[in-house]
Amino acid sequence: MQTRSLRSLVHVARIGSFAKTAEQLNMTLSALSMQIKALESELGVALFDRSVRPPRLTPIGRSIVNEAIPLLHREESLLEICRPTGSLVGRFRIGFVTTAAVRLLPAFVRNAQEKAPLAAFEFETGLSRVLQKKVANGQIDAAVVTDADGLPETLSGRIIREEPFVYAAREDFLGDGLSGLLQRQTFFHFMPDTGIGKLIAAEMAVHDRPRNARTVMLDNLEAIMECVTAGLGFTLLPEPDVQRYRSRAVKTLPSPEHLRRKLVLATVSDGILASRETALADLLGAGGLHD
Known part of the structure; x- marks a missing residue:
């Protein structure tokens, strides 16, 4: 057989x-x-x-x-x-959190063709919590996830990118700065049960918005940015995602310095990729990209 x-x-x-x-x-x-x-x-x-x-x-x-x-x-x-220690040879299954796959996956595929010609990769996308479980139970070998709550004890994590958050709104909404947005505008919130959604929810909880302030939950970054571009409200997202989807009419305001999305390469601590984590991280951008 x-x-x-x-x-x-x-x-x-x-x-x-x-x-x-x-x-x-x-x-x-x-x-x-x-x-x-x-x-x-x-x-x-x-x-x-x-x-x-x-x-x-x-x-x-x-x-x-x-x-x-x-x-x-x-x-x-x-x-x-x-296999030689440190090299990537064979077939690997890699997961990418959906919100980052659009930016990281093309470079990964290109780097893999150049730096790991003896390796074959299968990919899937999903939510961070789902991908973590799949790494832990062996369904996939590694995953790039948003580390919002920390990884399970059985997994090790290597930070490959840190991304600051920014507020985004049409320029004509920013006359009174952030306070004006918080008091008068609809907030478009990426789903709070996701990795970046939890970070956003924690930050928004600090602000005292009016009781009748409206919040709209969406699970699509591009849809959120289209709503912001249309002048329907404002949002808080990782800066690379805002830059990818924003129009000229949309401007940004910085968030607190501590509010950063950490994209982590998660592998099983004693799994087959433990000795090759550096080689895999290198395919994601020299083992460590920081914005």
Whole structure:
């Protein structure tokens, strides 16, 4: 039995789509389907119920996936022993917090092609808390997350970037400075249960806004900045995100110096990437980018 087929099976189970899995694995859909059917033939069981769309794992299919995950991890650990210390060789699964992926992922891919030609990477995006759990339980090897509450004890974190926050509003709203915004304007708040949302919520709690002051919760940075550009209110976000989406009509005010978003590379403290954290951080920008 080839572990490549098991790896594809686990990938399909994690993503929930044959088409998306084939795309991420750089395979045709027919080649992936044939690979899974060959595995079913070798095992003598049906791994997927194909009477529904999309096909879903059968009970025995789920059991095989659960058994395959630790087996594949052991295979990776065996290969890890044979790799030169500090180098990145093999296949790695990396997560990026969604709000930072748009800025960090392109540079990571470019650097990986130049500096780690023997490594292959799979990517996913999500919320910091979800990505941390996936690193801790071995679903992904590392993740770039916002460190708002500290990492779990099983994970180690390396700061790769610190980003100051700024208030943003149309220039014609800033005649009375920050106090005018706080007293009279609608505040567009990035979701407070996220990493940067928690930092924003803590800062806004310091200010005494009127009881009837309006706050709108949104989970999309670009949508927030479009609302600010349209003159619907103001916001508080990491400066790089404001600069990326703002128009000429929008100006910024500084936030307190202590209010900074820390983007952290999270890995398992004693995991396969522990000795290669520096090499991985280097792909994110020389191991430490500070704004």
